[in-house]
Amino acid sequence: MDGHKEQGGARQGFDVADAAPLLLDPHGLVTGWTGHAERLLGHAAAEAVGRKFADLLESADAERMDDVLARCRTGSDWSGLMTARHRDGRPVPTAVRVAPTTAPQGRPAVLVLLSELGDTAQGWDMSRDVLEQIVAGNPIGIAIVDTDLRYVWSNAALEQFGGGPARSRVGRRVAEVQPGMDSAAVEQRMRHVLETGEQVIGYESVGRARSAPLRETAHMVSFTRLEDHRGEPTGVYYTVVDVTDRHRARQRLALLDRAGEFIGRTLDVMTTAQELADVAVPGLADFVTVDLLETVLKGAEPVPQPLAGSERVPLRRAGHRSLYEDLPRTVVDSGAVVTYLADSPPARCLATGRSWRQEQLDPLAVEWAVGAPDARESTFLELGLQSVMIVPIRARGITLGLTTFFRRRQSPFEADDLHLAEDLVSRAAVCVDNARRYTRERDAALVLQRSLLPRRLPDQDAVEVAACYRPADELTGLGGDWYDLIPLSGARVALVVGEVPGHGIDAAAAMGRLRTAVRTLAAIDLPPEEVLAHLDDLASRSAREDGDGEGAGEGDDGAVPGNSVGSGCLYVVYDAADGRCTMAAAGHPAPAVVAPDGTVGFVDLPQGPPLGVGGPPFEAVELSLAEGSTLVLHTDGLLAHGEGGTDEAGRERLRQALQGTERALRPSCQAVVDALVPAHPEDDVALLMARTRRLAPEQIAAWELPPDPAVVADARRTAQDQLSRWGFDEEQMFTTELLVSELVTNAIRHASGRVRLRLIRERTLVCEVLDGGASAPHLRHPRAMDEGGRGLLLVSQLAERWGTRFVPDGKIIWAEQPLTTPRE
Known part of the structure; x- marks a missing residue:
């Protein structure tokens, strides 16, 4: 049989049968x-016997033989590598083992085993003692299990993971030795290795080893199949390395990465606090609470001085997260007020700004909080919460609140856990502070916006109204578009929609200036075209005044913030007495009109230039609207979000949206904006819809009077009769008689042409006198001895409001009185 082969396949590793022996x-x-x-x-044999073995070696190795033989004579063996010389002169690298022995005659001898270095495994020449030292002294845990996955051998290093000495493991399985580890997954990989012969390298097993039952540990395990000389599996050889530190470091990095991804996604303080709690559970703690100072939740600037540890500190529960459902509601209620007792750990953390950790809560510790009876250490112990950390939430050197971490079943918090918690909370603190500052700025912006836009449209009987506003700057809610409804005298209303170039607070400031000017001009009852002319002068004058600042406060593009040049405005006056509607526009889209039958049209309105840029004078148009018609006033942002970029395409989209709306006006207004404008528009959008009403004929009484002083008495009697039919009491009838007398007398005395008296009963009682004069009356303050000049002074004292407005055929002086309860 060949010395290098045997039945069943090639030899693996060292085998004496593969070596060439000589004596x-x-x-x-x-x-x-x-x-x-x-x-x-x-x-x-005849050539070799009798020669020195050193003569068969390379010169360098021949010199070493003397030392090797001397070692053998002392009873020690030797193994190593040498290069022999073949008979044909070529070198033969060999592995050599030399050991003392006894010749057949009983004489001392030396046994030499030579093996050519080729494909055989290197290291066979090491003695068993050396190999055992390597295995037994290795700090890496090593074990061998049989095909039933039962231990047959393990080294001493495996004992560091618990489970007893090596002899106690024999015949047992992994689940019996380490019940806290994921034994099912480990054995699954062992079976895979036995079945396939594939190595499994670097499998990470996480659990609680017997050596550290309260602490989660991680081990790196590698599996290799063992085979006999026929290649049949005989078991699995595996190694174990403790990689807990690396595992925990990776967990910490993952937790911080998750914090960077999930904390601070919004600019809401409460949401940010809750995100902090969500990220920390279960990666760091079982139960987390986030408490913030009340001033932080309101967006106010926190007190920079540290709180005294002896003070009771009220905080508000802004976020919490727990793995358990058995915690009392008072502990986990978001928004609940928790007042920490003086000198308690939370109070000291707030006062010092330093964190606090306790591995095991003290059963004798004092209560932490008042006002929340379940927030006590004794209760925490009853709930099984054993270990705690408190980390102040600090940003820019100011304490904003506290984050408290609890553990129930995990191992107690260690110093590394506190460092991780501080890192996590410090990142979240920046987000909380940003949210706080945004809350403050947004609240200020909303206050500004509420002061610039009407909180609610005033009650009146001329139109039913609904409005919708959607700013492009969703963070601040500020924009340059606005709408307004202004009650006018004589059952009339002014409907206004306008826009200022730009977005944000500068545009809002410019818008506020224009809106105030519009309301001021509306109060003196100017026609729409004159209102726009005055606004145009105001925009031009403001631009000139702002330009005198030598660039102070200019933006990057050179524009002066808050400048209203280029603004657009649509001003509409509707008269509920006769249904007439007058309007004028300055660089603004014409309104749509929805008829009572649902058909949609657009007013053919002459377009004046934008405010402040100069151009031809503004023109007004007048039309009559049927009762139940809907005026649709909007800014150009409503039509700027479709695929078609033309004005006609925008009008068509608006037409379709208006045709599909409900009869109720408020839902219709919101539906139109939702249909035409995305949730986050690029331009501000304002929409004002007004459905017209008409006064009933019985609410109006009018008389044509000749310009004769004698008719004043008749006018008083006529007015008295009408008020009597309307059911007013004698006191209001007397007041109205005086007003009619003074107004009619003034018209006959100072004007020419026809005189008309009209009474309107709406939300107020209005008395109007029209004459052909073109000059406005002036209120005088006569002296005690003056015989005249007291008429308008008397009117101003008797009426709640009075004024003058000009019409094409003259002027109207009017006076309003509040309605008293009509007599039955």
Whole structure:
């Protein structure tokens, strides 16, 4: 049989049958030669016997033989590598093992085993003692299990993971030795290795080893199949390395990465606090609470001075997260107020700004909080919460609140856990502070916006209204578009929609200036085209005044913030007495009109130039609207979000949206905006819808009067009769008689042409006198001895409001009184 082969396949590793043996005497002379040695070195027995073995080696190795033989004479063996010389002169690298022995005659001898270095495994020449030292002294845990996955051998290093000494493991399985580890997954991989022969390298097993039952540990395990000389599996050889530190470091990095991804996704303080709690459970703790100072939740600036540890500190529960459902509601209620007792650990953390950790809560510790009876250490112990960390939430050197971490079943918090918690909370603190500052700025912006836009449209009987506003700057809610409804005298209303170039607070400030100007001009009852003319002058004058600042406060593009040049405005006046509607536009889209039958049209309105840019004068149009018609006033942002970029395409989209709306006005207004405008528009959008009403004929009484002083008495009696039919009491009838007398007398005395008296009963009682005069009356303050000039002074004292407005055929002086309860 070939010395390198045997039935069943090639030999693996070292085998004595593969070596070429020869015998030396104590002085190194060859005394025995074999055929295997002849095949290896090419020398016949007759040529080799009697020669020094050193003569068969390379010169360097020949010198080493003397030392090797001397070692053998002391009873020690030797193994190593040498280069022999073949008979044909070529070098033969060999592995050599030299050991003392006894010749057949009982004389001392030296046994030499030679093996050519080729495909055989290197290291076979090591002695068993050396191999055992390597295995037994290895710090890596090593074990062998049989095909039933039962231990047959393990080294001493495996004992560091618990489970007893090596002898106690024999015959047992992994689940019996380490019940806290994931034994099912480990054995599954062992079976895979036995079945396939594939190695499994670097499998990470996480659990609780018997050596550290309260602490989660991680081990790196590698599996290799063991085979006999026929290649049949005989078991699994595996190694174990403790990689807990690396595992925990990776967990910490993953937790911080998750914190960076999930904390601070919004600019809401409560949401940010809850995100902090969500990230920390279960990666770091079983139960987490986040408590913030009340000033932080309101967006106010926290007190920079540290709180005194002897003070009771009220906080608000802003976020919490727990693995358990058995915690009392008072502990986990978001928004609940928790007041920490003086000198308690939370109070000290707030006062010092330093973290606090306790591995095991003290059963005798004092209560932490008042006002929340379940927030006590004794209760925490009853709930099984054993270990705690408190980390102040600090940003820019100011304490904003506290984050408290609890563990129930995990191992107690260690110093590394506290460092991780501090890192996590410090990242979240920046987000909380950003959210706080945003809350403050947004609240200020909303206050500004509420002061600029009407909180609610005033009650009146001329139109039913609904409005919708969607700013492009969703963070601040500020924009340059606005709408307004202004009650006017004589059952009339002004409907206004406008827009200022730009977005944000600068545009809002400019819008506020224009809106205030519009309301001021509306109060003096100017026609729409004159209102726009005055606004145009205001925009031009403001631009000139802002330009005198030599660039102070200019933006990057050179534009002055808050400038209203280029603004658009649509001003509409609707009269509920006769259904007439007058409007004018400055660089603004014309309104749509939805008829009572649902058909949609657009007003043919002359377009004036934008405010402040100069151009032709503004023109007004007048039309009559049927009762139940809906005026649709909007800014150009409503039509700027479709695929078609033309005005006609935008109008068509608006037409379709208006045709599909409900009869109820408020839902219709919101539905139109939702249909035409995305949730986050690029331009501000304002929409004002007004459904017209008409006063009933019985609410109006009018008389044409000749310009004769004698008709004043008749006018008083006529007015008195009408008020009597309407059911007013005598006091209001007397007041109205005085007003009619003064207004009619003033018209006849100072004007020319026809005189018309009209009474309107709406939300107020309005008395109007029209005359053909073109000059406005002036209120005088006569002296005690003056005989005249007291008429308008009397009117101003008797009426709640009074004024003058000009119409094409003259002027109207009007006075309003509040309605008293009509008599039955």
